Amino acid sequence: MKKYIGIFLVFVILVSTLGISCKKQDNKSETTNGQLKVGLVFDVGGRGDKSFNDAAYAGLERAKKDFGIEFEVIDPGEGSDRESALRKLASRKDIGLVFGVGFIFTEDITKIATDFPDKKFGCIDYTVDPRKEIPKNLTALEFKEEEGSFLVGTLAALISKSDKIGFVGGMESSLIKKFEKGFTEGVKYVKPGNRVLVGYVSVTGDGFKNPGKAKEIALSQFSGGAEIIYHASGLSGLGVFEAARDQKKFAIGVDMDQYNEAPGFVLTSMTKQVDEVIYQTIKDFKEGKFVSGVKSLGLKEKGVDYVYNDKNKNLISDEVRKKVEEIRNKIISGEIKVTL
Amino acid sequence: MRLFTPYYLGANAANFSERSGVINIAIEGFIIISALGYALFTIFSGSAIVGLVMAVLISVSFSLLFSLFVIKLKINQIVAGVGFNLLMAGLAKFLIVFLFQSSSNTPRFNSLPNIFFLESIPYLGKVLSDYIILFSFALVFISNFVLFKTKFGLRLRSVGENPEAGESLGIKVRLYKLYGVIICGFLASLGGIWLASNQNSFSDGMIAGRGYIAIAAMIIGKWKPVNIFIACMMFAFFEALEISLQISGTFIPSQIVQMLPYMITLLVLIGFIGKTKPPAADGIPY
Numbered sequence: 001m002k003k004y005i006g007i008f009l010v011f012v013i014l015v016s017t018l019g020i021s022c023k024k025q026d027n028k029s030e031t032t033n034g035q036l037k038v039g040l041v042f043d044v045g046g047r048g049d050k051s052f053n054d055a056a057y058a059g060l061e062r063a064k065k066d067f068g069i070e071f072e073v074i075d076p077g078e079g080s081d082r083e084s085a086l087r088k089l090a091s092r093k094d095i096g097l098v099f100g101v102g103f104i105f106t107e108d109i110t111k112i113a114t115d116f117p118d119k120k121f122g123c124i125d126y127t128v129d130p131r132k133e134i135p136k137n138l139t140a141l142e143f144k145e146e147e148g149s150f151l152v153g154t155l156a157a158l159i160s161k162s163d164k165i166g167f168v169g170g171m172e173s174s175l176i177k178k179f180e181k182g183f184t185e186g187v188k189y190v191k192p193g194n195r196v197l198v199g200y201v202s203v204t205g206d207g208f209k210n211p212g213k214a215k216e217i218a219l220s221q222f223s224g225g226a227e228i229i230y231h232a233s234g235l236s237g238l239g240v241f242e243a244a245r246d247q248k249k250f251a252i253g254v255d256m257d258q259y260n261e262a263p264g265f266v267l268t269s270m271t272k273q274v275d276e277v278i279y280q281t282i283k284d285f286k287e288g289k290f291v292s293g294v295k296s297l298g299l300k301e302k303g304v305d306y307v308y309n310d311k312n313k314n315l316i317s318d319e320v321r322k323k324v325e326e327i328r329n330k331i332i333s334g335e336i337k338v339t340l
Numbered sequence: 341m342r343l344f345t346p347y348y349l350g351a352n353a354a355n356f357s358e359r360s361g362v363i364n365i366a367i368e369g370f371i372i373i374s375a376l377g378y379a380l381f382t383i384f385s386g387s388a389i390v391g392l393v394m395a396v397l398i399s400v401s402f403s404l405l406f407s408l409f410v411i412k413l414k415i416n417q418i419v420a421g422v423g424f425n426l427l428m429a430g431l432a433k434f435l436i437v438f439l440f441q442s443s444s445n446t447p448r449f450n451s452l453p454n455i456f457f458l459e460s461i462p463y464l465g466k467v468l469s470d471y472i473i474l475f476s477f478a479l480v481f482i483s484n485f486v487l488f489k490t491k492f493g494l495r496l497r498s499v500g501e502n503p504e505a506g507e508s509l510g511i512k513v514r515l516y517k518l519y520g521v522i523i524c525g526f527l528a529s530l531g532g533i534w535l536a537s538n539q540n541s542f543s544d545g546m547i548a549g550r551g552y553i554a555i556a557a558m559i560i561g562k563w564k565p566v567n568i569f570i571a572c573m574m575f576a577f578f579e580a581l582e583i584s585l586q587i588s589g590t591f592i593p594s595q596i597v598q599m600l601p602y603m604i605t606l607l608v609l610i611g612f613i614g615k616t617k618p619p620a621a622d623g624i625p626y
Contacts, residue, residue: 210545212550217586238541239539
């Protein structure tokens with residue numbers, strides 16, 4: 001008898017966990033009178049991450065308002081059901097365009113785009129592999145992080161009184177190296193004699209969520225003479241902000257405006273306009289101008305930028321602002337080439 | 341110095357438990373839950389002291405639960421430990437999402453107050469004025485004294501070495517194992533509180549395996565507080581070295597630099613320590 005109760009209990013637990021996990025992927029459908037439906041699958045972290053995914057969602061909302069489209073999103077949470085989420089959206093008759101948010105979708109979306117040749121696909125932060133061809137119906141949206149980083153690098157160099165500037169990276173990978181290189185070039189462009197102190201949290205993905213270690217790295221960079229630290233380390237960046245607060249020095253945020261993480265100690269943030277890019281892609285699609293292939297978004301396309309608003313205005317003098325804007329124009333006109 | 345604190349607290353926690361014959365790899369879980377407990381109660385009460393007290397209570401009550409499993413119900417200690425670690429990591433994430441609608445971190449909160457008059461000491465002031473850091477240094481002497489110089493320590497160790505002999509002399513074996521695990525929960529909670537307090541927020545995955553490193557330090561330290569102290573110092577030193585090497589911009593590839601702490605640990609383990617011997621009845625339910 002006891003045994004049966006045990007089996008029954010296990011069964012109940014199994015069913016209830018299944019129920020929970022199914023609930024998690026509940027599709028939120030928003031219906032309006034639009035003609036077009038857009039599907040989108042979030043990255044790990046999902047909505048409410050105050051960064052990447054929320055920005056993507058904001059882009060959808062704007063497109064909905066302006067073009068009257070409908071959209072449907074799936075939040076796969078942690079796990080490997082990203083592919084099935086994409087497939088589910090792609091196989092729907094009323095959905096014409098499907099987005100994957102994050103480099104993690106690269107492989108899955110390439111495969112699914114080949115399987116559904118009559119649908120269109122977009123992938124944010126697509127990792128381009130030169131050996132592989134990108135399907136005709138897929139637009140690979142790549143950000144020129146190095147250009148935005150270059151710009152904040154010049155800004156940091158102009159403001160810093162010290163000749164050392166810090167950089168904290170999350171996982172040591174080619175994506176984060178782009179940030180580091182652009183930043184270093186930016187610093188050296190303004191003040192060739194300056195040095196960038198570089199620190200990476202880890203060589204694995206855990207480097208994006210170890211704020212404790214990031215704080216230690218930032219503290220030792222500050223004590224090594226740095227006055228400003230730029231971070232590209234996801235959640236670990238919170239440690240960099242803590243260190244800045246501790247030492248009453250500056251940090252530079254990434255991806256989104258991170259001013260509120262440490263008000264007064266965040267000089268600016270290098271932003272990636274994920275919302276704008278999604279908005280634009282939907283617009284192009286709607287007007288029948290969908291282009292496949294790699295789309296690199298730099299300063300020119302307003303894909304990357306740095307924050308200058310009421311909150312951090314008093315930290316950046318007009319003179320510095322003017323100089324940085326000049327450099328921005330030079331990059332856009334091609335006078336300054338940011339190498340990779 | 342700061343890197344050292346959570347390691348030493350965790351390693352000592354593990355040591356008290358293992359000395360009483362309970363392998364406790366749930367240290368990581370205890371650290372997670374106390375860091376979270378501290379975060380939650382500090383946020384909701386607005387007082388770091390309340391957070392501190394509650395975090396210790398939470399961790400101790402979880403260590404009671406753990407001892408219910410491994411001492412009373414005699415579940416395999418490794419299995420229970422792994423289970424606890426998974427549970428804590430999941431629970432922490434769940435609570436954050438549930439309470440703050442954020443997938444990964446809590447809002448900012450206050451850290452523990454410092455000892456003011458010590459803060460003015462140049463260079464060392466920042467370190468010396470932190471209660472938990474001070475306590476972890478004092479712990480070298482305290483735990484050495486408790487384990488090797490008191491009746492309680494003798495009994496605790498005897499329970500871990502040879503419970504049958506202990507019982508034949510009238511020692512309540514399970515009770516002493518329970519003490520060991522509770523002390524373990526208490527010390528681990530301080531480690532977690534310190535991490536959360538230092539960071540002023542709790543974020544998913546922030547403990548980053550420090551509990552396991554603490555266990556490694558305990559083994560390298562041969563279950564002796566003073567040796568563990570040296571082992572933890574070594575870990576912390578090489579981690580600090582790794583950071584400063586990276587910043588000074590050496591030509592050595594950073595992968596190798598990041599490997600240093602662990603590589604040197606292995607070398608030390610092979611070359612200098614000799615045979616490490618756990619308490620004889622470690623891990624055997626009684």
